[in-house]
Amino acid sequence: MIFESLPTTPTSEELLDKAFSRAARAGRAKQGVEAQQSMLQTASNILGDNLHNVVTEWPDFDHVDPFYGELADAILREEFASEDGVDELRQHLSELSWASSKTHDLGREYIGRLPNDAEKARKLRKQGFARMGSVMNQVEDDLAAVGAARDALKTIPDIRPDVPTVVVAGYPNVGKSSFVNAVTNANIETAEYPFTTKSVDIGHFQHERVTWQLVDTPGLLDRPADERNEIEDQAVSALTHVGDVILFFLDPSGTCGYPLGDQRALRAEVADRFGDTPLVTVCSKTDLSEEVEADCYMSVENDEGIEETLNAAVEAAGHEPELPFEE
Numbered sequence: 599m600i601f602e603s604l605p606t607t608p609t610s611e612e613l614l615d616k617a618f619s620r621a622a623r624a625g626r627a628k629q630g631v632e633a634q635q636s637m638l639q640t641a642s643n644i645l646g647d648n649l650h651n652v653v654t655e656w657p658d659f660d661h662v663d664p665f666y667g668e669l670a671d672a673i674l675r676e677e678f679a680s681e682d683g684v685d686e687l688r689q690h691l692s693e694l695s696w697a698s699s700k701t702h703d704l705g706r707e708y709i710g711r712l713p714n715d716a717e718k719a720r721k722l723r724k725q726g727f728a729r730m731g732s733v734m735n736q737v738e739d740d741l742a743a744v745g746a747a748r749d750a751l752k753t754i755p756d757i758r759p760d761v762p763t764v765v766v767a768g769y770p771n772v773g774k775s776s777f778v779n780a781v782t783n784a785n786i787e788t789a790e791y792p793f794t795t796k797s798v799d800i801g802h803f804q805h806e807r808v809t810w811q812l813v814d815t816p817g818l819l820d821r822p823a824d825e826r827n828e829i830e831d832q833a834v835s836a837l838t839h840v841g842d843v844i845l846f847f848l849d850p851s852g853t854c855g856y857p858l859g860d861q862r863a864l865r866a867e868v869a870d871r872f873g874d875t876p877l878v879t880v881c882s883k884t885d886l887s888e889e890v891e892a893d894c895y896m897s898v899e900n901d902e903g904i905e906e907t908l909n910a911a912v913e914a915a916g917h918e919p920e921l922p923f924e925e
C-alpha cells in the first residue's frame with residue numbers, strides 16, 4: 599500500500615537536536631573559524647536534507663490511484679478537521695519545502711559572511727543557528743501536521759486498486775459475510791477505516807488462475823446514503839474506483855429484518871452511486887424462502903449457488919485482467 603512505507607516524521611525539536619549536536623561534534627574536530635564554518639555547514643545540511651526527505655517521501659497526489667487519493671482526502675479532512683484534506687497536506691509540505699531551502703540558504707549565507715576573527719565568527723555562527731532555529735519554529739506545526747497525516751494514512755485498508763474486485767453490498771444480515779467466508783475459505787483480512795468505526799473485510803478468491811478481491815464494507819454499503827456522514831460518503835466514493843462489479847444481496851426470507859422494498863431501494867441507490875459499474879443481484883437464503891427476481895440464487899446453508907454467483911459476478915465484470923496477481 600502506497601502510504602505504508604512513509605517513515606515516521608521527525609518533530610522540529612528532534613531535527614534541531616540532531617542538527618545542533620552533529621554540528622557541535624563537527625566543530626570539535628576543527629579549530630577557530632573553520633570550526634564555525636563546519637558547524638554551520640553541518641547544521642544547515644542536516645536540517646535542509648531532512649526536511650527535503652520528509653517532503654519527497656510523499657507520493658505525488660496527482661498520480662495516486664483515485665481510490666487512494668479519495669480515501670486519503672476523506673481521512674485527512676477528518677484528521678485536520680477541515681474542508682481541505684490532501685490540499686491542506688500539500689500546503690504543509692510546501693512550507694517544509696520552503697524551510698528546507700531556507701535552512702540551506704542560511705548555511706551558505708552565514709558561511710559567506712564569516713569574519714577571520716574566531717570569536718566574531720563564533721558570534722555570527724550563533725546568530726546563524728538562531729535563525730535556523732526560528733525557521734524550524736515556524737514549521738513546527740507543519741511538521742506535526744505532516745506527521746499526523748502520515749500516521750493516519752498508514753492504516754488505510756489494504757485494498758489493491760490493480761486487482762479485479764467484487765464489492766459486496768446489501769442490508770445487514772442478508773448473508774454477505776457468510777458468502778464471503780464461504781468463497782474465501784474464511785481467509786479474510788479485516789481493516790479498520792482510520793476515520794470511523796467502520797471496517798472493511800477483504801478476502802480473495804481464484805477464478806481461472808486469476809486472483810480476485812472480495813470487499814465487504816459493513817457500515818458503508820449496507821445502509822441508505824442519508825445515514826452516512828460526509829466522510830463515510832467519500833469512502834464510498836473511493837470504493838467506486840476499485841469495484842469492477844457490485845454483488846448486491848437481496849434476502850427475501852424476512853430473517854434479516856429489512857423489508858424487500860427497502861432492500862430494492864438500497865440497490866437502486868448503490869447502482870446509481872456506482873454509475874457504470876455492473877451490478878449483479880443475488881437472492882440469498884433460498885433454503886428459507888421463495889425466490890424473488892434476481893440474477894442468481896444462493897443458499898450458503900445448503901451450499902447451493904455459490905459457484906454460480908461468483909461466475910455471474912466475474913462474467914458481469916466483463917474483463918479478465920492480463921496478469922494474475924501473486925500474493
Ligand SMILES: Nc1nc2c(ncn2[C@@H]2O[C@H](COP(=O)(O)OP(=O)(O)OP(=O)(O)O)[C@@H](O)[C@H]2O)c(=O)[nH]1
Nearest residue numbers: 769770771772773774775776816883886897898899
Ligand atoms: N438459512 C440460511 N441462513 C443464512 C444463509 N446465509 C446466511 N445466513 C444466516 O443469516 C445471518 C446473517 O448472515 P451474515 O452472513 O452475517 O449477513 P451479513 O449480510 O454479512 O450481515 P452483517 O455482517 O451484519 O452485514 C447469519 O445468522 C447466517 O448464519 C443461508 O443461505 N441460509
